[in-house]
Amino acid sequence: xxxxxxxxGLAFAYPDGHQALAGVDLHVHQGERVALLGxxxxxxxxxVLHLNGxxxxxxxxxxxxxxxxxxxxxxxIRRRVGIVFQDPDDQLFMGTVRADVAFGPAxxxxxxxxxxxxxxxxxxxxxxxxxxDRPPHHLSFGQRRRVAMATVLAMEPEILVLDEPSSNxxxxxxxxxxxxxxxxxxxxLMVTHDLPYAFELCPRSVVLSDGHVVAxxxxxxxxxxxxxxxxxxxxxxxxxxxxxxxxxxx
Amino acid sequence: xxxxxGHQLHFHAHSPLHRAPxxxxxxxxxxxxxxxxxxxxxxxxxxxxxxxxxxxxxxxxQVPPTYLLKRMVVExxxxxxxxxxxxxxxxxxxxxxxxxxxESGLLGAWGLLAxxxxxxxxxxxxxxxxxxxxxxxxxxxxxxxxxxxxxMGFMIRYLEVVTDELRRMRIxxxxxxxxxxxxxxxxxxxxTLGALFxxxxxxxxxxxxAMLSRGYTGEMPR
Numbered sequence: 327x328x329x330x331x332x333x334x335g336l337a338f339a340y341p342d343g344h345q346a347l348a349g350v351d352l353h354v355h356q357g358e359r360v361a362l363l364g365x366x367x368x369x370x371x372x373x374v375l376h377l378n379g380x381x382x383x384x385x386x387x388x389x390x391x392x393x394x395x396x397x398x399x400x401x402x403i404r405r406r407v408g409i410v411f412q413d414p415d416d417q418l419f420m421g422t423v424r425a426d427v428a429f430g431p432a433x434x435x436x437x438x439x440x441x442x443x444x445x446x447x448x449x450x451x452x453x454x455x456x457x458x459d460r461p462p463h464h465l466s467f468g469q470r471r472r473v474a475m476a477t478v479l480a481m482e483p484e485i486l487v488l489d490e491p492s493s494n495x496x497x498x499x500x501x502x503x504x505x506x507x508x509x510x511x512x513x514x515l516m517v518t519h520d521l522p523y524a525f526e527l528c529p530r531s532v533v534l535s536d537g538h539v540v541a542x543x544x545x546x547x548x549x550x551x552x553x554x555x556x557x558x559x560x561x562x563x564x565x566x567x568x569x570x571x572x573x574x575x576x
Numbered sequence: 577x578x579x580x581x582g583h584q585l586h587f588h589a590h591s592p593l594h595r596a597p598x599x600x601x602x603x604x605x606x607x608x609x610x611x612x613x614x615x616x617x618x619x620x621x622x623x624x625x626x627x628x629x630x631x632x633x634x635x636x637x638q639v640p641p642t643y644l645l646k647r648m649v650v651e652x653x654x655x656x657x658x659x660x661x662x663x664x665x666x667x668x669x670x671x672x673x674x675x676x677x678x679e680s681g682l683l684g685a686w687g688l689l690a691x692x693x694x695x696x697x698x699x700x701x702x703x704x705x706x707x708x709x710x711x712x713x714x715x716x717x718x719x720x721x722x723x724x725x726x727x728m729g730f731m732i733r734y735l736e737v738v739t740d741e742l743r744r745m746r747i748x749x750x751x752x753x754x755x756x757x758x759x760x761x762x763x764x765x766x767x768t769l770g771a772l773f774x775x776x777x778x779x780x781x782x783x784x785x786a787m788l789s790r791g792y793t794g795e796m797p798r
Contacts, residue, residue: 430791
């Protein structure tokens with residue numbers, strides 16, 4: 327089966343010479359939820375920006391369900407890959423929640439009733455349908471993050487890429503978001519520093535460090551590999567022990 | 577988040593004026609302003625008529641007069657300028673309260689004050705009775721170029737984000753013992769503005785990235 331996301335030998339250097347990615351290989355299959363872990367500066371965000379062609383690979387390739395990320399395919403690639411950025415204020419730029427969620431599908435050419443239906447079903451998925459006519463800046467941070475997710479879900483992506491989905495959320499919003507993520511029938515790649523969150527939601531984890539994939543396995547195996555964790559500046563929060571919880575079934 | 581809900585100029589009510597379509601209100605405001613500006617400043621009673629009309633409209637709008645008066649402070653710089661005019665203008669002079677002032681300056685000051693005050697009051701009434709989003713939609717219906725409407729929309733959207741950022745920077749500054757009262761400290765304020773500019777610029781880039789990621793190709797979808 328063709329993987330939803332296939333990254334091969336991806337390398338990228340910024341104009342200042344900093345080699346952010348040095349040969350990354352990664353496959354994500356349909357229906358998987360994968361956590362992308364790694365210390366600050368490991369190249370996680372750089373990798374994410376390659377997935378929908380914002381950055382162009384220096385070497386190697388990225389394919390989304392068999393379609394290579396290249397200039398001529400960008401509109402379709404950006405429909406297939408939905409990125410939810412870390413700061414919802416960057417993602418919500420229209421005057422109302424409804425207009426914001428409609429922005430993506432309207433760019434895809436949807437109009438009228440079909441557009442409206444798409445918007446409301448995306449808002450329903452994240453439990454924000456009642457807020458459709460509110461301006462985004464009047465919502466709480468957790469609500470804004472959920473709307474940001476709806477703006478991407480409205481494009482019916484094949485893979486949902488989340489950049490630090492749990493950052494700045496209070497515990498209740500964090501749990502609500504986890505419930506939403508579990509209820510979605512979509513492939514997820516989740517970039518995070520929140521290791522318990524990764525453990526809770528993603529059966530599989532990939533560790534990126536210094537532009538290389540240094541581990542790829544079940545989240546349980548990754549988090550309990552003490553040498554690996556120490557070598558790549560990954561630390562479990564105080565009091566959190568995956569061994570005490572056990573290997574969660576996917 | 578937190579702070580006042582709704583924009584600071586908008587007053588929530590359900591008057592006929594609130595319900596009137598935004599584009600009609602915009603046109604009415606424009607016509608009113610042009611008429612006021614075109615009226616010769618010697619026609620004193622006509623200005624009384626304008627003021628009476630405006631007061632009637634405000635009464636219909638159910639916006640408390642004090643609400644509007646407090647927001648009229650934006651006019652202060654013009655008032656100061658107008659008050660200076662009679663003293664600096666040339667021409668024949670006359671005595672007012674024992675001070676020698678220029679006649680043409682006095683007339684000029686009156687014109688500036690009357691026209692300015694009517695304009696500010698009328699604009700505030702529009703802002704108090706119309707949601708910013710409705711205003712944008714009204715401008716669009718009046719065939720304002722889409723790009724300008726987009727830019728204004730972004731401005732409204734990010735105004736609060738940026739002022740909030742400025743507020744946090746001020747709190748952080750003051751938490752470290754800074755006080756802006758001393759002139760020698762003002763360079764710090766300038767640097768804050770510089771930092772704010774760079775932050776806003778970077779946010780603009782990130783917003784653009786997020787737009788591209790959702791298939792933006794340079795034109796706002798309709």
